[in-house]
Amino acid sequence: MPTLVMKFGGTSVANLDRIARAAKRVSVEVAKGYDVIVIVSAMSGKTNELVGWVDETSPLYDAREYDAVVSSGENVTAGLMALRLQEMGINARSWQGWQVPVQTTSAHASARIEDIPPANIRARFDNGMQVAVVAGFQGVSPEGRITTLGRGGSDTTAVAFAAAFEAERCDIYTDVDGVYTTDPRITSKARKLDKIAFEEMLELASLGAKVLQTRSVELAMRYKVRLRVLSSFEEPSDEAGTLVCDEEEIMEQNAVAGVAYSRDEAKLTLISVADRPGIAAAIFGPLADAGVNVDMIVQNISEEGRTDMTFSCPVDQVLRAQKAMEDAKASESINFHDFVTDDQVAKVSVVGIGMRSHAGVAADMFKALHNEGINIKVITTSEIKISVLIDRKYMELAVQALHDAFDLHKAA
Amino acid sequence: MPTLVMKFGGTSVANLDRIARAAKRVSVEVAKGYDVIVIVSAMSGKTNELVGWVDETSPLYDAREYDAVVSSGENVTAGLMALRLQEMGINARSWQGWQVPVQTTSAHASARIEDIPPANIRARFDNGMQVAVVAGFQGVSPEGRITTLGRGGSDTTAVAFAAAFEAERCDIYTDVDGVYTTDPRITSKARKLDKIAFEEMLELASLGAKVLQTRSVELAMRYKVRLRVLSSFEEPSDEAGTLVCDEEEIMEQNAVAGVAYSRDEAKLTLISVADRPGIAAAIFGPLADAGVNVDMIVQNISEEGRTDMTFSCPVDQVLRAQKAMEDAKASESINFHDFVTDDQVAKVSVVGIGMRSHAGVAADMFKALHNEGINIKVITTSEIKISVLIDRKYMELAVQALHDAFDLHKAA
Secondary structure, eight states: OOEEEEEEOGGGGSSHHHHHHHHHHHHHHHHTTOEEEEEEOOOTTHHHHHHHHHHHHOTTOOHHHHHHHHTHHHHHHHHHHHHHHHHTTOOEEEEOGGGTTOEEOSOTTSOOEEEOOOHHHHHHHHTTOOEEEEETTEEEOTTSOEEEOOTTHHHHHHHHHHHHTTOSEEEEEESSOSOBSSOTTTOTTOOBOSEEEHHHHHHHHHTTOTTSOHHHHHHHHHHTOOEEEEETTSOOOTTOSEEEEOGGGOOSOOSOOEEEEEEEEEEEEEEEEEOOTTHHHHHHHHHHHTTOOOOOEEEOOOBTTEEEEEEEEEGGGHHHHHHHHHHHHHTTSSOOSEEEEEEEEEEEEEEOGGGGTOTTHHHHHHHHHHHTTOOOOEEEEETTEEEEEEEGGGHHHHHHHHHHHTTTTSOO | OOEEEEEEOGGGGSSHHHHHHHHHHHHHHHHTTOEEEEEEOOOTTHHHHHHHHHHHHOTTOOHHHHHHHHTHHHHHHHHHHHHHHHHTTOOEEEEOGGGTTOEEOSOTTSOOEEEOOOHHHHHHHHTTOOEEEEETTEEEOTTSOEEEOOTTHHHHHHHHHHHHTTOSEEEEEESSOSOBSSOTTTOTTOOBOSEEEHHHHHHHHHTTOTTSOHHHHHHHHHHTOOEEEEETTSOOOTTOSEEEEOGGGOOSOOSOOEEEEEEEEEEEEEEEEEOOTTHHHHHHHHHHHTTOOOOOEEEOOOBTTEEEEEEEEEGGGHHHHHHHHHHHHHTTSSOOSEEEEEEEEEEEEEEOGGGGTOTTHHHHHHHHHHHTTOOOOEEEEETTEEEEEEEGGGHHHHHHHHHHHTTTTSOO
16 A cells, blocks of 8 residues: 655644644545554644753753653654544554664764664554554664654654655645745735745755755655645645645746745955965855854955955854954954945845746846845855845845746746 | 662652752762662653543553553653763763663553563673663563553562662652651651561551552562662661661561551441352452452351351442442342441551561550450451451541550660
């Protein structure tokens, strides 16, 4: 029988009523004849409570004990979900990470899944089990210690199970009803996408559309796991949510799939840097060491051995960046005339695999912004994404203008 | 190095402050050079919360899932205790039941420990670990499922570890400071015992002195594990608490070690039962089937083929006992003239292994009660215990009189 993976996040299993509602969803898929693997998070708030206790007990905690403590929330939900399904007449049992086993690295608190041997669960399916309820976010190390995958890790658990069991699909139930062309709070014209390609989802996820953990999308892309994001608070239907899939599954394709933004950016410029081979490393090495997440980088043409170097980072890292650059200047590893900071900028991006075959997307984007009188400060491009830094006060206007310019309110 | 087992119940690990206090106790024993095994319960209230969720989700729950859910509370405490000990510079790690492994039967929710192979923990002690913190109350079945030992099971876990590791002693930290000659709420003359024999503790435990789970005392007696009961809320000392030990360790011995009572008893009498071989089975079989816990049984001399049969049970089981007897009469499996119930009685017992060598304890007991004008309704005796049923209104008076009569306020 085909296998389906269904993942329920913390808000979808926040209390016994929600667990019962999620179980009803599961029963619909069981009735269709799927072998269902359910991945559950802890009840919302539980993991934070456990993390709080660990932090208070031991500020510089042993990550192995952290994992032993915080993994317990998922065990509770898994057992309760199995019981609820049994009450509905469904043959279900719970599995903790070590029972499957979900084999991970020993990198406690941020372990990576190495393998999920399907034999144990498969044998149970063959013996009449209809649903395996698996505690998400956890695994077991080669040393037999409990590991966790880092926050949001249950999405990754779900995708890894879908890959290991060659599932037909991996449904991620969450508190939003899918992936939108942009943030519906910024324009009411935002439209839920029926499908989106893995690459697009990755760009949107890393740009701040917090629907799916980035790692889970990477994993899904690598193993071609079809991911569906949908709300556990809506009536179930086969058309619900957004399918994240291989681009080959997406027949009709707009040039642009969505408009993303990141509000709290800063633009930093080193004026008249003494240019020489290795200067980029001399600048960005110290920034990385100082924990500054540099995003966009632009280097102007070098004239007479000097150049301007502009980069962006989150606005709350500006002070750290300044200190790192001043220290580097003091130690004479770099030399510049001035360091200019603009902490009133935002990033707006258009993302779409259709760009590869549609010429002129960048030109259309710049024109749309120009028509609104919005000045572009920095531009970066990738194969499927164009990002600009603009004054923050124009951010909403820019998102609306771009959404209109690329007709994103209309399906392809 | 000698091994010491220390068990902390739910009130002793109720919050982070109490865990820190318990960890300090542990550090004192570590400093003495012991390899310490700490057994922890769940934070008080946690197990009840989990049981409540299970009951609400599935009233006739699958005990395997019940175990998967309710065992999680101990995992949290074990991890937090290990972290707290690490903060104090002690080399500690937590162990869940399956990691040790604590091998149990498959009787979920009331499993029995079959074996605790000490190799894994022993190897860690040999490699510098000072404290193994073990989640109590849980184990793993031959099928690899999580099991629990039934309520209060952490005491049993502690004794089983002490037996498996041939520990010098098993210290049970609780919210009382030891075992008393009788309930201090009934007489201020009640005295904490320094030592008590296993057999005496068993009689006192089953008579309602709820200091230790009966099973853990049985296990301690079988494997000659020296048990110490003491409060986690007092300053530590080697003399603290009460040592439950083999009678050979107790040099001086009063005839009577303690006076126990059970308040809510009922006395039931079948009048003029037609006597024949097998009549006892015909009466007590149906009572057991009806869930009536029959305690004392007295049969009068049979005259002309008829006899009176008197027994006692908890007062809240009287209606069940009546129905069972009427049904048995209706089905003609037994025949009696009348069924008389007295639900205003209490049981008072004196317990002591010294009785074996002291003659006249029963006579002294009956005389002390007679001196107070207390009428004895039923008497039963065992090798180390004499119990009487009396009117409930005289219960406190009887306990006080017996405590005085046997000089229990004085040490032997």
